[in-house]
Amino acid sequence: MPVVVACFLAGLAVAWVSQGKGVVKADPGRNIWIPDKLTMPLRVQVAYNDERIFFRYRWPADRPHVYHDMLRYQDGLWVRHGASRVGPDPDGTYEDRVTMLVDDGRVPEFGRYGGYITVGAGMRFFTDQADKDEVAAHPHLGRKLGTNEVQKHLPETRHDPADWRSLKPEPELAAQRAAGYFLDLWHWRAGRSNAVGMSDDQLVAEHRLSDAGRGAFTDNWDPQHQQPLFMFDRDKAGIDALRWQQVQAEAVDFDGIYYLSDALAKPFDPDYPWQQDDVIPRRLLREGQGSRGDITVQGQGRWQAGWWDVTLTRALDTGNPLDDKAFHPQGRYDLAFAVHRDATGSRWHYVSHPHTLGLGREADLSARYFSGDRPDWPEEGWTDITLFYPGQVNWPLLISRAHAGAPDxxxxxxxxxxxxxxQLAIYGVEMEFNDEIIRQWRLTLIAGLVLMLGLWLGLRRHFSTFKGERS
Incomplete structure (x- = not known):
């Protein structure tokens, strides 16, 4: 009987320790942070005329985050707030964003699996992210492109999709690009582009690349002297600096000064009597030029009453076939959307399934033709799209034996x-905690076996005693 009781109590102890404790929790040391909400809505309308196409986006956000990457004066030093981090920035200094990937059918997997195909092995901010020094030493990624992180890329740019190092030769990559094997990336940023009426124009090929030309922002930092390069020009902006209390406020005066642009700036003066909690943006905004400046904001991107409302526009055909996907009447295209909100960056966004867009053709989103300079958006013309948190799911996993859907x-x-x-959001979370879930399953199995053993021994003891009494 003591053996029976011991087995039963041991099974209960294992069950007590292993169950009910939960494994889904933030773990910044392993680049893990799970949002409270796994899905969110996005509303989209599309219109075009003979020259331009317009995309209007609306999505909910509890508050607008337009301050991005700030320099705060503290005890005689300029301290950075807003660098990329795991999960939401505690100071709220990371901008809201909406992004859209576009293809014209020349990346066929994209129309079936969307942004999943751009997530390769060793991605930044994954638990198993590639070593930064190794990426920086890579002949193409590090030495030519100047990066130390593995970012979005397409599978066929690698010999082995499961090995981020295995890039194909540069002539082959160039031939892929010329053949249209890339995704056009529209990238609106609430802090780094919206204030000057711009959206960043990028693409995804062997890496997330910027279009040719000049972007809407640049760094405002002098690493040698550990201070900003530019400050506000009081004659133009009416201020010398922002204040930290202003950055931390819940509301934003969109008609006021909350950003630093080249039209408001002058060279930094280190001898100015800077005060504690003075703030200068670490990004200097400017008008984009060349192919990278193709996408602009139509009207004004604004947050009001809990919703962002942003309209982006671009020429149907920019004349830059190595950077952009051209739109044509009667054309059909594949799109995928993403939103960053709640002061989160990097992979902590919400993404969509792939959706089709038709210009005069039946599709998930039907672009409405109009004449004139700007569309008159009908209130009933929205397409409602659900976005989800993708977690740590990459393309090598999806096509491997570890994924039951790989044959499909x-x-x-x-x-x-x-x-x-x-379902995809839950699967993404499960992959973040795959090791813990397997360990939990094993502990549950062991607890069950021990309890069954205790029950069997108890019944065996009971029936043996019962049989002896009858004899």
Whole structure:
């Protein structure tokens, strides 16, 4: 009997320790932070005329985050707030963003699996992210492109999609790009582009690349002297600096000065009597030029009553075929959307299934033709799209034996009819905690076996005693 009781109590102890404790929790040391909400809504309208196309986006956000990467004067030093981090920035100094990937059919997997195909091995801010020094030493990624992180890229730019190092030769990469094997990336930033009426124009090929030309922002930092390069020009801006209390406020005066642009700036004066909690943006805004400046904000991107409302516009054909996907009447295209909110950056965004866009053709989103300079948006013209948190799911995992759906992907079965956004979000979270879930399953199995053993021994003891009494 003592053995029976011991087995039973041991099983209970294992069950007590292993169950009910939860494994889904923030773990910044392993680049893990799970949002409270796994899905969110996005509303989209599209219109075009003979020259331009317009995309209007609306999405909810509890508050607008337009301050991005700030320099705060503290005890005689300029301290940075807003660098990329795990999860939301505690000071709120990370901008809201909306992004859109566009393809014209020359990246066929994108129309079936969306942004998943851009997530390769060793991605930054994954638990198993590539070593920064190793990336910086890579001949193409580090030495030519100047990066120390593995970012979005397309599978066929690698010999082995599961090995971020295995880039194909540069002539082959150039030939892929010329053949249209890249994704056009529209990238609106509430802090680094919206104030000057711009959206960043980028692309995804062997890396997340910027279009040719000049972007809407640049760094405002002098690393040699550990101070800003520029400050506000009081004659133009009416101020010498922002104040930290202003940056921390819940509201934003969109008609006031909350950013530093080249039209408001002058060279930094280190001898100015700077005060504690003075703030200068670490980004200097300017008008984009060349191919990178193709996308502009139509009207004014604004947050009001809990919703962002942003309209972006671009020429149907920019004349930059190595950077952009051209739109044509009667054309059909594949799109995927993403939103950053709640002061989060990097992979802590919400993404969508791939959706089709038709210009005069039936599709998930139908672009409405209009004549004139700007569209008159009908209130009933929205397409409602659900975005989801993707977690740590990459393309090498999805096409591997570890994924039960890999044979379906190999057969070309699209993801959207098979999995809801909620299912994909839960799967993404499960992959963040895959090791813990397996360990929990093993502990549960052991606890169950021990309890069964205790029950069996108890019943065996009971029936043996019962049989002896009857004899």
């Amino acid at each position: 992907i190999a057969a070309g079965a699209p993801v959207r009819p098979r999995h809801s956004e909620r």
